[in-house]
Amino acid sequence: xxxxxxxQGLVVGVHASDVADVLIIDGHIxxxxxxxxAPSDAYELDARDCWVGxxxxxxxxxxxxxxxxxxxxxxxxxxxxxLGGYCALVAMPNTEPALDSVALVSYVLExxxxxxxxxxxxxxxxxxxxxxxxxxxxxxxxxxxRLFTDDxxxxxxxxxxxxxxxxxxxxxxxxxxxxxxxxxxxxxxxxEGALSGRLGLTGRPALAEELMVMRDIELVRLTGSALHFxxxxxxxxxxxxxxxxxxxxxxxxxxxPHHFTLDESACANYDPVFKVHPPLRAANDVEALRAALARGxxxxxxxxHAPHAPELKDLVFDEAPAGMxxxxxxxxxxxxxxxxxxxxxxxxxxxxxxxxxxxxxxxxDDRFRHSAHGGDVSVGEDANLTVFDxxxxxxxxxxxxxxxxxxxxxxxxxxxxxxxxxxARGRLVVDQGHLT
Amino acid sequence: xxxxxxxxxxLSLNELSKDAxxxxxxxxxxxxxxxxxxxxxxxxxxxxxxxxxxxxxxxRTRLSFETAAKRLSADxxxxxxxxxxVKKGESLRDTIATIDALGIDAVVMRHRxxxxxxxxxxxxxxxxxxxxxDGQHQHPTQGLLDAFTIRQxxxxxxxxxxxESGAELFEGLRILIVGDIRHSRVARSDVxxxxxxxxxVRLCAPGTLLPEGVSTWPATVVExxxxxxAWADVVGLLRLQSERGxxxxxxxxxxxxxxxxxxxxxxxxxxxxxLIMHPGPMNRGVEIDSRVVDSxxxxxxxxxxxxxxxxxxxxxxxxxxxxxxPGL
Amino acid sequence: xxxxxxxxxxxxxxAFTAKSQLMTSDDVxxxxxxxxHEIIERNHSVGSISIVGLQTGGTAPAMALATMLAEISGxxxxxxxxxxxxxxxxxSRNPIxxxxxxxxxxDLTDRTVVLVDDVLFTxxxxxxALNALSDWGRPHAVQLAVLVxxxxxxxxxxxxxxxxxLPTSLDExxxxxxxxxWIGTREAT
Numbered sequence: 001x002x003x004x005x006x007x008q009g010l011v012v013g014v015h016a017s018d019v020a021d022v023l024i025i026d027g028h029i030x031x032x033x034x035x036x037x038a039p040s041d042a043y044e045l046d047a048r049d050c051w052v053g054x055x056x057x058x059x060x061x062x063x064x065x066x067x068x069x070x071x072x073x074x075x076x077x078x079x080x081x082x083l084g085g086y087c088a089l090v091a092m093p094n095t096e097p098a099l100d101s102v103a104l105v106s107y108v109l110e111x112x113x114x115x116x117x118x119x120x121x122x123x124x125x126x127x128x129x130x131x132x133x134x135x136x137x138x139x140x141x142x143x144x145x146r147l148f149t150d151d152x153x154x155x156x157x158x159x160x161x162x163x164x165x166x167x168x169x170x171x172x173x174x175x176x177x178x179x180x181x182x183x184x185x186x187x188x189x190x191x192e193g194a195l196s197g198r199l200g201l202t203g204r205p206a207l208a209e210e211l212m213v214m215r216d217i218e219l220v221r222l223t224g225s226a227l228h229f230x231x232x233x234x235x236x237x238x239x240x241x242x243x244x245x246x247x248x249x250x251x252x253x254x255x256x257p258h259h260f261t262l263d264e265s266a267c268a269n270y271d272p273v274f275k276v277h278p279p280l281r282a283a284n285d286v287e288a289l290r291a292a293l294a295r296g297x298x299x300x301x302x303x304x305h306a307p308h309a310p311e312l313k314d315l316v317f318d319e320a321p322a323g324m325x326x327x328x329x330x331x332x333x334x335x336x337x338x339x340x341x342x343x344x345x346x347x348x349x350x351x352x353x354x355x356x357x358x359x360x361x362x363x364x365d366d367r368f369r370h371s372a373h374g375g376d377v378s379v380g381e382d383a384n385l386t387v388f389d390x391x392x393x394x395x396x397x398x399x400x401x402x403x404x405x406x407x408x409x410x411x412x413x414x415x416x417x418x419x420x421x422x423x424a425r426g427r428l429v430v431d432q433g434h435l436t
Numbered sequence: 437x438x439x440x441x442x443x444x445x446x447l448s449l450n451e452l453s454k455d456a457x458x459x460x461x462x463x464x465x466x467x468x469x470x471x472x473x474x475x476x477x478x479x480x481x482x483x484x485x486x487x488x489x490x491x492x493x494x495x496r497t498r499l500s501f502e503t504a505a506k507r508l509s510a511d512x513x514x515x516x517x518x519x520x521x522v523k524k525g526e527s528l529r530d531t532i533a534t535i536d537a538l539g540i541d542a543v544v545m546r547h548r549x550x551x552x553x554x555x556x557x558x559x560x561x562x563x564x565x566x567x568x569x570d571g572q573h574q575h576p577t578q579g580l581l582d583a584f585t586i587r588q589x590x591x592x593x594x595x596x597x598x599x600e601s602g603a604e605l606f607e608g609l610r611i612l613i614v615g616d617i618r619h620s621r622v623a624r625s626d627v628x629x630x631x632x633x634x635x636x637v638r639l640c641a642p643g644t645l646l647p648e649g650v651s652t653w654p655a656t657v658v659e660x661x662x663x664x665x666a667w668a669d670v671v672g673l674l675r676l677q678s679e680r681g682x683x684x685x686x687x688x689x690x691x692x693x694x695x696x697x698x699x700x701x702x703x704x705x706x707x708x709x710x711l712i713m714h715p716g717p718m719n720r721g722v723e724i725d726s727r728v729v730d731s732x733x734x735x736x737x738x739x740x741x742x743x744x745x746x747x748x749x750x751x752x753x754x755x756x757x758x759x760x761x762p763g764l
Numbered sequence: 765x766x767x768x769x770x771x772x773x774x775x776x777x778x779a780f781t782a783k784s785q786l787m788t789s790d791d792v793x794x795x796x797x798x799x800x801h802e803i804i805e806r807n808h809s810v811g812s813i814s815i816v817g818l819q820t821g822g823t824a825p826a827m828a829l830a831t832m833l834a835e836i837s838g839x840x841x842x843x844x845x846x847x848x849x850x851x852x853x854x855x856s857r858n859p860i861x862x863x864x865x866x867x868x869x870x871d872l873t874d875r876t877v878v879l880v881d882d883v884l885f886t887x888x889x890x891x892x893a894l895n896a897l898s899d900w901g902r903p904h905a906v907q908l909a910v911l912v913x914x915x916x917x918x919x920x921x922x923x924x925x926x927x928x929x930l931p932t933s934l935d936e937x938x939x940x941x942x943x944x945x946w947i948g949t950r951e952a953t
Contacts, residue, residue, distance in 0.1 A: 194649025198450070200550035200572030200621060203648055269558075270551025314527040316549035318571065466847060469866050475899040478850035508850075599865070752850070 003030075004428055005038040006421075009047030009387060012344045014353075014376040022052060024383040027371075027426030032378055043428065047387050050420055053348035054374050055087025055384035056331065057355040059176075059254055060151070060230060060302035062323065063089070063119070066107065067096025072307035072404050074108065077327070078115035079402040080305070082429045084327040085351070085419035087384035088118040088373045090359050093129065094152035100124035100135040105143050116429045118370040118384075120359060122147040125164050125175060131155045134164055141171050144368025146360040149176035151230055154212050156182055161216065165225035172366070174252075174358065176228040177216055179237070180278055184208035189318055191264040191279040199268065201317065204279050206234045213237045217244045220251055228358050229253035231304050233278040235288035242297060252358050254302035257326055257333040260289040262409060272313045272320030273409050276306070290337045296346045300355040303330045307405035325408040328401060333410075335390060335417035342390070352386070371425050387421035392433075394418055402435065442757030445557045445565040446750055448574040449628035457632055458603055460749050461584050465598050467745035467752075470507065480756050481510035484541040488514050489531075490568070491547040496716065497568055497743075501544045504747035510755070513540065528552065529559050536560050542755045544568050564754045572619050572677075578715050579625030581746040583633060585739045586670055589711060606633035612664050613655070614640045614696055615674030615723050618647045618685070622715045623674055627655050640664050642695055644685040661696055665705040672713045673698055673723045689722050698724045703731070711735050778951040780939055787928060787945035792911065795927035796825065799909055800832040802925050807876055810837045812904070814875045816868070818893055819847040821882030824942050825911055829880055842875075844868045851892035873901035878925075882940040884910040887921035911940040
């Protein structure tokens with residue numbers, strides 16, 4: 001492999017950030033110094049005024065393959081991820097059929113290995129994600145699966161969830177939960193509140209999420225097993241999980257960019273692009289999530305990238321599927337949410353280091369055949385890096401996405417900050433903001 | 437705030453100002469007169485095409501709209517659900533595009549999903565969309581004809597005309613709306629119309645049939661039904677929207693009648709001049725006793741007959757007011 | 765003034781600024797009286813005449829004419845009003861008018877209709893009125909009486925009885941009521 005040198009970016013290490021050059025040879029970081037005398041054939045990447053840090057890791061991507069390739073494939077999702085600065089993706093199991101067996105997990109791992117990124121797999125907790133009987137977690141873990149979830153829905157039956165937590169504990173894997181009590185959510189299509197009442201849409205109450213968060217915190221307390229809370233969307237959910245974490249319980253959580261950028265008022269004109277579960281919440285919930293991000297208490301930002309073929313988002317609001325795209329815009333939105341005093345260390349913590357820990361993709365983790373992510377930017381580390389330009393002003397165009405689908409809620413939105421380059425496993429996959 | 441629906445779509449009464457609503461009511465007065473003539477037809481929309489798109493079946497409302505369009509001399513394209521290809525999975529956008537390719541000026545639409553009319557208006561921005569009822573959201577022409585009917589009856593009583601009275605008769609008028617408010621698009625449109633015109637609106641329903649955030653509505657929720665009946669000048673009844681799942685929200689129809697039905701006994705609590713209204717179809721014996729329906733206080737027939745002039749007024753203002761049309 | 769009168773007096777469309785008054789209320793009354801005599805002379809009997817005033821500017825002159833005809837002939841005269849908003853063909857040019865009442869007492873078949881309007885201009889209002897009248901039967905004849913004829917016809921329409929002929933330019937405006945006739949300008953829309 002040839003050499004690549006990243007010049008004069010702000011290198012965001014674990015302990016300190018300094019302007020430096022970074023030399024990459026053969027997929028590893030070979031040197032980090034204020035100035036580097038690079039080999040003559042090394043590719044020069046100008047990173048002045050940019051941040052250079054560990055490549056992003058998405059804990060929550062819907063790659064749709066197998067079953068819904070018209071919306072996205074593992075390959076197109078990986079391209080979208082790379083543009084968004086991601087070097088690793090955790091593929092969600094709500095494919096068709098669900099990823100609840102060795103055969104299907106292998107299928108995705110094999111296809112993922114053909115992309116430049118590391119594609120890890122989250123296996124289903126229950127067979128076919130029906131919430132009734134456990135899926136073969138041990139067999140899947142032997143293939144490197146470290147996260148299990150029925151995402152799309154939460155495990156509704158508390159006895160099944162308890163059993164799953166108990167079973168998972170000795171396997172050294174982590175369960176993850178989409179917290180929403182389906183009965184309380186009542187088939188609703190947006191956040192329950194005065195707005196849903198006026199619009200004549202059935203609402204999904206915040207309590208549907210918070211009640212399951214409360215339940216699962218207690219189940220964690222009972223079983224001692226680790227649990228990761230997917231896409232927490234309300235201020236109260238956040239409070240509950242932060243308190244549980246402060247108590248020392250093995251819980252982690254993620255927040256999705258749409259929940260800290262948009263609120264329920266986006267649904268007022270019934271555009272299905274804003275329909276998502278859990279739904280866009282009230283303004284004070286959005287504020288609480290942003291404040292938590294800025295305070296540095298959030299474990300991970302995860303995209304919940306959910307592609308849907310255009311004809312499906314052309315249905316009436318009630319009938320359209322829930323979910324929006326996220327891979328290509330998460331970094332910019334996270335940067336904006338961190339505000340004027342955006343701290344690069346926090347930025348890479350929530351986008352890379354935190355998720356890498358939850359996904360067990362760090363250097364010291366048992367990470368199967370995947371390379372290491374979320375590490376220090378120092379000699380010897382695997383070269384999974386993202387170069388982020390915090391000064392770039394640009395506008396989103398839904399026709400110019402790498403994703404096969406177009407259901408982004410950010411079309412025509414002005415953004416500040418953009419991924420300039422992505423180096424995955426030592427290979428430059430995105431340069432000057434474009435796929436190479 | 438929309439000050440006039442001339443040349444616009446009509447999607448929700450929430451956005452209309454008092455003047456906009458009065459303009460429709462005043463225009464409808466002329467069409468009441470047209471509907472009394474031998475030749476109930478004017479050439480106002482001659483050469484225009486109005487499509488009626490009823491994804492949710494409703495013979496009465498559809499006929500009312502189609503009659504209104506025909507009496508304005510418009511050409512009417514009628515698409516009922518059974519013959520529509522929407523059931524086969526054709527997206528809403530495609531159905532509209534197909535019809536639009538035939539060159540329509542306006543579409544009257546009813547759909548079981550809230551917001552469908554607004555979504556359609558985004559697909560075909562050059563077409564006037566008249567919302568004939570979208571899910572639980574709004575039924576603007578019902579709200580308008582209800583307000584019109586109240587004005588009509590009260591102005592007769594006060595020996596004046598609707599035109600002369602403007603919105604005066606609504607100032608402080610006590611209107612009670614009862615029943616499944618949560619699932620009712622008529623309730624949302626009625627409250628908007630009545631409150632905007634200056635009436636004092638009260639709502640009474642079983643707790644489970646009140647909408648989320650009702651405290652933000654321009655109406656007061658009251659729990660004592662009997663007291664509310666004695667207070668009201670107008671009582672608007674709504675039926676249980678069982679096709680929208682309201683059956684699960686009350687124990688039974690009998691229970692609903694027990695708590696919130698306008699029984700003969702309860703009707704004696706009403707003031708002698710109180711008006712009783714219902715948007716139809718009525719479930720006699722559930723929200724209203726048959727004998728009460730047939731009493732003179734019930735002006736349901738007037739509501740029905742005012743449907744065509746109101747819809748003529750709406751079509752006239754929305755479509756003729758759009759400024760493009762056939763010349764000499 | 766009651767609400768109805770206010771409604772009649774309220775000008776439609778953009779505001780009018782008078783430049784000069786061309787007829788006083790006495791002049792108008794005299795002209796109407798002369799027109800009433802002309803109507804009787806031409807039609808011999810008033811029994812078969814239906815006066816139809818066009819909303820909104822023609823209703824007051826129509827009522828005045830009907831009253832005068834009744835005084836002169838000693839017999840009651842049928843007085844009616846007609847709103848032609850729904851029959852106009854020039855909706856694209858003008859903002860659609862607020863509709864007002866039509867009161868036509870009876871079938872007009874075999875009657876002699878005298879349409880009455882305040883100002884005759886392009887003739888399109890009269891054409892719309894002719895369209896509208898056909899919905900009330902088949903009159904024996906239709907005649908036209910106007911307070912002012914300001915010229916600029918776009919259709920082959922001519923008045924039978926005219927209060928005053930006033931050649932005008934297109935950028936001028938005329939207001940003609942029982943209180944008088946003024947020439948002036950209208951605000952641009």
